Amino acid sequence: MRENYPLTTDNDGKSVWKFLRDEFKPKGKLFTPFNIISVPVIILGIILIVIRFWKGIGAITNLTQEVPWGLWIGFDVVTGVAFAGGAYVLTFMVYILNMKKYHSIVRVTVLNGFLAYVFYAGALLLDLGRPWNVINPIIGNNFGVNSVLFLVAWHFLLYMIAQLIEFSPAIAEWLGARRIHKILSGMTIAAVIFGITLSTLHQSGLGALYLMAKEKIHPLWYSEFIPIMFFVSSIFAGLSMVIFEGTITHKVFFKQISEKNHHAQNGIILGLSKICAGTMFAYFFLQLLVFIHDKHWDLLNTPMGYWYLLEMLGFVFLPMILFYYSYRRNNVLLIRIAAIVTMLGVILNRLNVTVIGFRWDAAIRYVPSWMEFVVTLTVIFTEIWIFRWVINRMPVLRDSPSWAKEDN
Amino acid sequence: MTINRRKFFKVLGVTGAALTIGRELKAAPTGKADIEFRGVLYDSARCKGCHGCEYDCADANNLPVPEPAKNMAPVRKTSETKRTVVNEYNTSKGKVFVKMQCMHCNEPACVAACLTQAMHKTQAGPVIWRGEKCMGCRYCMVSCPFDIPKFEFHSPNPKIQKCDMCYNRLKTGEMPACAANCPNDALFYGTRRQLMSEARKRIVENPKLYVDYLYGEHEAGGTCWMYLSPVPFKELGMKTNIQKASYPALTKGFLYGVPTIFVLFPALLLGIQQATKKDNETGEE
Numbered sequence A: 001m002r003e004n005y006p007l008t009t010d011n012d013g014k015s016v017w018k019f020l021r022d023e024f025k026p027k028g029k030l031f032t033p034f035n036i037i038s039v040p041v042i043i044l045g046i047i048l049i050v051i052r053f054w055k056g057i058g059a060i061t062n063l064t065q066e067v068p069w070g071l072w073i074g075f076d077v078v079t080g081v082a083f084a085g086g087a088y089v090l091t092f093m094v095y096i097l098n099m100k101k102y103h104s105i106v107r108v109t110v111l112n113g114f115l116a117y118v119f120y121a122g123a124l125l126l127d128l129g130r131p132w133n134v135i136n137p138i139i140g141n142n143f144g145v146n147s148v149l150f151l152v153a154w155h156f157l158l159y160m161i162a163q164l165i166e167f168s169p170a171i172a173e174w175l176g177a178r179r180i181h182k183i184l185s186g187m188t189i190a191a192v193i194f195g196i197t198l199s200t201l202h203q204s205g206l207g208a209l210y211l212m213a214k215e216k217i218h219p220l221w222y223s224e225f226i227p228i229m230f231f232v233s234s235i236f237a238g239l240s241m242v243i244f245e246g247t248i249t250h251k252v253f254f255k256q257i258s259e260k261n262h263h264a265q266n267g268i269i270l271g272l273s274k275i276c277a278g279t280m281f282a283y284f285f286l287q288l289l290v291f292i293h294d295k296h297w298d299l300l301n302t303p304m305g306y307w308y309l310l311e312m313l314g315f316v317f318l319p320m321i322l323f324y325y326s327y328r329r330n331n332v333l334l335i336r337i338a339a340i341v342t343m344l345g346v347i348l349n350r351l352n353v354t355v356i357g358f359r360w361d362a363a364i365r366y367v368p369s370w371m372e373f374v375v376t377l378t379v380i381f382t383e384i385w386i387f388r389w390v391i392n393r394m395p396v397l398r399d400s401p402s403w404a405k406e407d408n
Numbered sequence B: 001m002t003i004n005r006r007k008f009f010k011v012l013g014v015t016g017a018a019l020t021i022g023r024e025l026k027a028a029p030t031g032k033a034d035i036e037f038r039g040v041l042y043d044s045a046r047c048k049g050c051h052g053c054e055y056d057c058a059d060a061n062n063l064p065v066p067e068p069a070k071n072m073a074p075v076r077k078t079s080e081t082k083r084t085v086v087n088e089y090n091t092s093k094g095k096v097f098v099k100m101q102c103m104h105c106n107e108p109a110c111v112a113a114c115l116t117q118a119m120h121k122t123q124a125g126p127v128i129w130r131g132e133k134c135m136g137c138r139y140c141m142v143s144c145p146f147d148i149p150k151f152e153f154h155s156p157n158p159k160i161q162k163c164d165m166c167y168n169r170l171k172t173g174e175m176p177a178c179a180a181n182c183p184n185d186a187l188f189y190g191t192r193r194q195l196m197s198e199a200r201k202r203i204v205e206n207p208k209l210y211v212d213y214l215y216g217e218h219e220a221g222g223t224c225w226m227y228l229s230p231v232p233f234k235e236l237g238m239k240t241n242i243q244k245a246s247y248p249a250l251t252k253g254f255l256y257g258v259p260t261i262f263v264l265f266p267a268l269l270l271g272i273q274q275a276t277k278k279d280n281e282t283g284e285e
């Protein structure tokens, strides 16, 4: 444990720089399997991104005039943001419902959510043909207030700020800035409330983006309730991600986590699995209602229909039962499996709405190019790098310094 | 935990309620349809498929000159270099031609989609694209039910290409280039009202020639570009699954729900937070 806090112990400026310089040096081994895989991918990805800005989006993507949004929007943005939903659900549970049990994982979840927004929503910039005009809807000379995308973009931006505030006490603890820490901690509840409101709206807003594409999305996936579906599924998508991510961080950053929190882990996972099962039940039921209401029975016996059934039964109903069963049986391993199946199901669902079911009838189907996949991986890997960098420095997984406790 | 879950679903319920309240509002008229938009009536019964309008369009909009007519495939799509195409179909009444371009909807999905107001419905009727505002997100393409906006995927400074009804010519009192030059009088330019009465007149005077349907009168809530045809529109490769109501109305319900949630949620959340604060044990099973 580091014991000197430069901003408080020594304020003549010098040691702050020295502190930051030390902190920016890499920590840990350089040749881990993750590094060996991720570095070449990131380098290749950066080259591709340069080509994209130099020759146009078509140079590295397979997008067509009929399918103008592909993997980068459908996966990076729409799916990535769903997975980042864990942050608003957990802050809701911990700060609003006062479920103290989950407190130890709030920080890491918020950090994950924040980075996901920065990178996945940031991937949106790669997809903009004329990114230099992105400033227009922000500085307010051109407010397209009737646009769902306008709403979603603004909410992304505001939510990132809210999340940064929620996370900022950790940064203050890292820097040892006690006075600021107190102020920032005091802002948490307001940021949480604002953040949950924003999340509800843009999680559903991502679904609402596709409302006008009424005839373009396969009828089994299109309904006027897409926004509600996206919102409800973001709850268990986010929590499954929390379970999954927790499993990994507890292995990788084993040393940082206190004995007490290691023991609490299983209880947390059990609790989350119960919530997942509950929300998935609500989701499954909603989907069923929509299906019965829209009367698409005839479509079930088509290839797309089988695909739909696979998603609903194999990737919603099955993991829902798994969550419930393993919760009753206290089986943490099974819960982790259920979380992974659920995540696959959410990916499937988002891609079905945005890519696979979008223009399913087009003569030329859009299939992402390998370069689109590489850029997507680049985004994910870079995010993990930053995540690891922060975890190794700031008190995210490890306990806060004792002086910070009284502010919380 | 039971209490928590109940609260949780209460929150969900409010979302749902807000969304449904919003949905009731969507029928509210926007008044836009009453403005005298200008448009063009295209008559496939008169069109001889000379493709002249394609050349006139390219000329008026600085687009590459289309290939010679004899090399053209019978059915093509508009593209980033072709704002309009004339297609040829073998129908129940023999060869029939049909011209495709932006429909200039009364309540355009592309305009509602655009977050920078780059897509703009002018008072005169044309829907225009303004490059200095556009950020190239292509949401207009996702939303347009007619698949009209086209994007220059292979340019570092890409533009959205679509018919703008020759807005610059209209401003100087001229007609759209295609309508001005059609040798067969297949394109009739006027106010939407004039187009409708002209179309009715043609159908009444020649009921054997036309199917009794004016495409664009109600499609997507009404469009400024309208079509007469001797055969059912399905045979001309035209989209017949377009809803009759306006497309932006599909998202209005959601958008109206937003302020409701913004007011209700923070209050609700703060209330719950205060209520649970005293009882720190709620987190335990």
Ligand code: SF4
Residues within 6 Å of the ligand: B102, B103, B104, B105, B108, B109, B110, B111, B127, B143, B144, B145, B146, B147, B148, B149, B162
């Ligand atoms: S046809 Fe498409 S591009 Fe043209 S005005 Fe209507 S929605 Fe916009």
Ligand code: SF4
Residues within 6 Å of the ligand: B110, B113, B114, B115, B116, B117, B118, B119, B129, B133, B134, B135, B136, B137, B138, B139, B140, B141, B160
């Ligand atoms: S691509 Fe341009 S015109 Fe189309 S919605 Fe985006 S900003 Fe508007």
